[in-house]
Amino acid sequence: MxxxxxxxxxxxxxxxVNPSYEAAKRLQGKWVHGYQVVAEELPTxxxxxxxxxxxxxxxxxxxxxxxxGQAGGRDSVSIERVALNIIDARIxxxxxxxxIDTPVVEGGPAAYWSSLPVKxxxxxxxxxxxxxxxxxxAGTFVCNHVFYGLMHRLQQEKGVRGGFIHIxxxxxxxxxxxxxxxxxxxxxVRALEVAIETTIRTEEDIREAGGTIS
Amino acid sequence: MxxxxxxxxxxxxxxxVNPSYEAAKRLQGKWVHGYQVVAEELPTxxxxxxxxxxxxxxxxxxxxxxxxGQAGGRDSVSIERVALNIIDARIxxxxxxxxIDTPVVEGGPAAYWSSLPVKxxxxxxxxxxxxxxxxxxAGTFVCNHVFYGLMHRLQQEKGVRGGFIHIxxxxxxxxxxxxxxxxxxxxxVRALEVAIETTIRTEEDIREAGGTIS
Amino acid sequence: MxxxxxxxxxxxxxxxVNPSYEAAKRLQGKWVHGYQVVAEELPTxxxxxxxxxxxxxxxxxxxxxxxxGQAGGRDSVSIERVALNIIDARIxxxxxxxxIDTPVVEGGPAAYWSSLPVKxxxxxxxxxxxxxxxxxxAGTFVCNHVFYGLMHRLQQEKGVRGGFIHIxxxxxxxxxxxxxxxxxxxxxVRALEVAIETTIRTEEDIREAGGTIS
Amino acid sequence: MxxxxxxxxxxxxxxxVNPSYEAAKRLQGKWVHGYQVVAEELPTxxxxxxxxxxxxxxxxxxxxxxxxGQAGGRDSVSIERVALNIIDARIxxxxxxxxIDTPVVEGGPAAYWSSLPVKxxxxxxxxxxxxxxxxxxAGTFVCNHVFYGLMHRLQQEKGVRGGFIHIxxxxxxxxxxxxxxxxxxxxxVRALEVAIETTIRTEEDIREAGGTIS
Numbered sequence: 109m110x111x112x113x114x115x116x117x118x119x120x121x122x123x124x125v126n127p128s129y130e131a132a133k134r135l136q137g138k139w140v141h142g143y144q145v146v147a148e149e150l151p152t153x154x155x156x157x158x159x160x161x162x163x164x165x166x167x168x169x170x171x172x173x174x175x176x177g178q179a180g181g182r183d184s185v186s187i188e189r190v191a192l193n194i195i196d197a198r199i200x201x202x203x204x205x206x207x208i209d210t211p212v213v214e215g216g217p218a219a220y221w222s223s224l225p226v227k228x229x230x231x232x233x234x235x236x237x238x239x240x241x242x243x244x245x246a247g248t249f250v251c252n253h254v255f256y257g258l259m260h261r262l263q264q265e266k267g268v269r270g271g272f273i274h275i276x277x278x279x280x281x282x283x284x285x286x287x288x289x290x291x292x293x294x295x296x297v298r299a300l301e302v303a304i305e306t307t308i309r310t311e312e313d314i315r316e317a318g319g320t321i322s
Numbered sequence: 323m324x325x326x327x328x329x330x331x332x333x334x335x336x337x338x339v340n341p342s343y344e345a346a347k348r349l350q351g352k353w354v355h356g357y358q359v360v361a362e363e364l365p366t367x368x369x370x371x372x373x374x375x376x377x378x379x380x381x382x383x384x385x386x387x388x389x390x391g392q393a394g395g396r397d398s399v400s401i402e403r404v405a406l407n408i409i410d411a412r413i414x415x416x417x418x419x420x421x422i423d424t425p426v427v428e429g430g431p432a433a434y435w436s437s438l439p440v441k442x443x444x445x446x447x448x449x450x451x452x453x454x455x456x457x458x459x460a461g462t463f464v465c466n467h468v469f470y471g472l473m474h475r476l477q478q479e480k481g482v483r484g485g486f487i488h489i490x491x492x493x494x495x496x497x498x499x500x501x502x503x504x505x506x507x508x509x510x511v512r513a514l515e516v517a518i519e520t521t522i523r524t525e526e527d528i529r530e531a532g533g534t535i536s
Numbered sequence: 537m538x539x540x541x542x543x544x545x546x547x548x549x550x551x552x553v554n555p556s557y558e559a560a561k562r563l564q565g566k567w568v569h570g571y572q573v574v575a576e577e578l579p580t581x582x583x584x585x586x587x588x589x590x591x592x593x594x595x596x597x598x599x600x601x602x603x604x605g606q607a608g609g610r611d612s613v614s615i616e617r618v619a620l621n622i623i624d625a626r627i628x629x630x631x632x633x634x635x636i637d638t639p640v641v642e643g644g645p646a647a648y649w650s651s652l653p654v655k656x657x658x659x660x661x662x663x664x665x666x667x668x669x670x671x672x673x674a675g676t677f678v679c680n681h682v683f684y685g686l687m688h689r690l691q692q693e694k695g696v697r698g699g700f701i702h703i704x705x706x707x708x709x710x711x712x713x714x715x716x717x718x719x720x721x722x723x724x725v726r727a728l729e730v731a732i733e734t735t736i737r738t739e740e741d742i743r744e745a746g747g748t749i750s
Numbered sequence: 751m752x753x754x755x756x757x758x759x760x761x762x763x764x765x766x767v768n769p770s771y772e773a774a775k776r777l778q779g780k781w782v783h784g785y786q787v788v789a790e791e792l793p794t795x796x797x798x799x800x801x802x803x804x805x806x807x808x809x810x811x812x813x814x815x816x817x818x819g820q821a822g823g824r825d826s827v828s829i830e831r832v833a834l835n836i837i838d839a840r841i842x843x844x845x846x847x848x849x850i851d852t853p854v855v856e857g858g859p860a861a862y863w864s865s866l867p868v869k870x871x872x873x874x875x876x877x878x879x880x881x882x883x884x885x886x887x888a889g890t891f892v893c894n895h896v897f898y899g900l901m902h903r904l905q906q907e908k909g910v911r912g913g914f915i916h917i918x919x920x921x922x923x924x925x926x927x928x929x930x931x932x933x934x935x936x937x938x939v940r941a942l943e944v945a946i947e948t949t950i951r952t953e954e955d956i957r958e959a960g961g962t963i964s
Contacts, residue, residue, distance in 0.1 A: 196961030319838025410747030
């Protein structure tokens with residue numbers, strides 16, 4: 109049996125839910141092309157999030173790791189392409205820490221690429237009628253921290269692929285954020301499932317324009 | 323038996339569907355607090371849309387008329403408050419007409435207010451976890467044209483209330499409009515149903531801040 | 537000698553300047569095609585703003601009245617086309633008043649059109665290389681209140697034309713509003729001057745698409 | 751005499767000017783704290799832009815290199831923090847090339863950090879009343895290509911610092927891009943000058959929150 113580890117985060121920034129974990133847990137235990145999904149929650153805290161992720165990798169020995177996080181203000185599913193070795197917190201995390209301009213991994217390279225087939229995933233999610241795009245910045249808060257830490261760890265895990273997906277506010281959240289777009293949880297769940305399926309079935313990513321001019 | 327007339331539009335501007343009619347038809351025949359919903363499609367064309375709406379009012383003799391239209395680019399359900407006596411078409415309608423700076427009704431007043439309880443509707447839709455707001459402009463295309471024509475007609479229909487609701491792109495449409503927000507059709511359908519319910523149950527609108535500074 | 541009355545507002549909403557009056561006063565005393573500009577400041581307060589405007593009209597007996605106001609969040613000069621008979625304050629005014637859903641003029645019509653040549657003004661401002669557009673909502677705060685009150689008064693002033701222009705934040709303000717666009721004061725001043733010139737020289741507005749779909 | 755090399759780009763994407771070079775050339779020959787500015791234009795073309803930049807570095811032997819580029823749609827001056835080793839062109843460059851998913855430098859690291867004091871620059875530009883922010887993505891078109899190529903080259907140039915600054919559309923351009931923000935060229939010129947000054951005077955960047963949550 110092969111495992112896909114799918115994580116979401118705990119609520120932060122005054123929210124009472126985090127749609128990333130709400131979506132992830134709806135895929136808990138699901139079989140996708142012979143792989144089983146294990147859904148877990150990470151704390152939205154710099155230190156403990158990564159510690160927890162690494163424990164989960166040790167324990168579940170997954171072949172694929174997808175971490176999902178909430179990106180309030182975005183209008184579509186963002187398949188992140190690159191993780192940066194920087195923490196620059198605009199607000200404190202859930203434990204009150206607000207590090208500024210420190211690396212995620214001391215001495216690590218400036219960035220790691222996602223090892224998910226990002227272009228193929230975007231294409232397939234769109235084919236399902238769900239807005240999606242490749243993103244070139246995962247921010248500089250706990251999401252990017254976890255993403256960088258994941259990719260750093262996976263350098264030593266032969267054959268294990270991983271990456272990060274940002275999702276919009278849920279409609280319930282957007283009620284309290286006038287002017288912000290949102291996405292129905294059903295679509296998020298389906299997008300995550302498609303991302304898993306596509307990763308399993310795609311060895312080599314496709315080439316298709318997905319960039320931005322600036 | 324009392325009737326609620328709920329209209330949506332035909333697709334326009336290169337789209338193959340119009341979520342306003344897709345949503346409306348899912349409420350066709352539904353009973354809401356003793357009223358039955360009749361869902362109809364209006365053509366996205368200046369002349370014929372209003373002609374058709376007036377025929378439908380003659381035929382169905384509704385107590386409530388709610389017209390819904392697609393507002394690509396908006397992120398939440400917009401309960402329109404005011405219809406303007408102007409047509410100023412940025413693109414041609416479905417019959418190739420593009421009138422500029424002509425009134426909807428020659429000699430009519432500059433504007434009509436919606437006679438729906440707009441504030442109560444916004445409040446109730448939000449309570450369902452669906453983003454909604456009061457809007458003070460329905461544009462100057464076929465939507466506003468129909469809205470103004472409806473309210474003009476209702477001046478002579480004692481006790482019949484009516485108004486207009488703009489809805490975002492569907493997710494399927496937004497796939498082809500990168501950077502534009504969208505809303506799941508289930509939420510649109512529910513929002514329209516709540517609007518109907520709230521209109522039936524609310525004689526006098528509530529007072530609650532819903533304005534904009536500019 | 538003919539007079540153009542040009543007003544701006546006092547700062548509000550926590551700001552220390554209001555670019556609308558900053559711009560207006562730079563045109564104080566200026567001669568434009570035989571008309572002299574009188575620049576005055578209106579308080580950002582529901583009651584007193586309109587009282588003051590009406591006094592200024594009594595005193596200066598202007599042929600043209602242009603009221604300018606700040607519209608934080610807009611990216612270009614907005615020539616307002618229509619004033620609504622509604623106050624719906626999202627925040628308190630400078631005197632702590634926050635009326636909700638009350639008319640500007642009890643018993644007045646739902647709306648008045650600007651009597652400025654709005655399309656010609658937009659065209660000429662753009663020809664100067666300054667972004668501008670026709671707007672169909674002036675909000676529901678003090679700006680719209682003054683605009684409606686002005687147009688109500690001008691119904692009785694034969695041959696006097698008037699209207700409202702919204703302007704973006706100044707760059708200095710936008711420094712404190714990350715993610716909000718801004719416009720250099722020199723461009724605002726020039727846009728207001730062009731609006732005055734164009735109004736003087738244009739009896740009949742041009743017809744040119746300037747509308748919005750929604 | 752020490753030299754600052756300041757580059758802008760040629761117009762692209764259907765524009766007739768590029769404000770990045772318009773701004774740069776207004777600083778040509780200017781002395782800033784004992785350094786002289788040399789302003790040069792780079793072609794908006796993948797191959798030749800970097801070739802030209804490297805020639806200019808050979809020729810001028812600058813101590814500081816700042817490349818500026820136009821970022822249509824952004825509302826403030828963006829001090830770029832990181833260059834990615836990827837080209838993913840959404841539109842063809844000025845020579846018709848549209849590479850997709852190829853590295854800027856074969857075998858190079860995923861990313862390089864700017865060696866400008868980005869936080870200090872943002873702080874100082876804001877103090878001048880000009881909106882500015884740290885950006886974590888320079889896109890995947892020619893701007894990022896030049897930025898990455900610059901930082902790659904500077905790995906071998908001891909003591910030479912460099913980076914990239916994105917600027918908004920000029921107002922003249924935004925006239926043709928309704929809904930897009932813009933910035934007056936005088937502010938861009940001043941922002942670039944402040945960036946140069948601050949780089950000269952700042953050995954060690956300050957620490958101040960400048961990150962994004964996502």
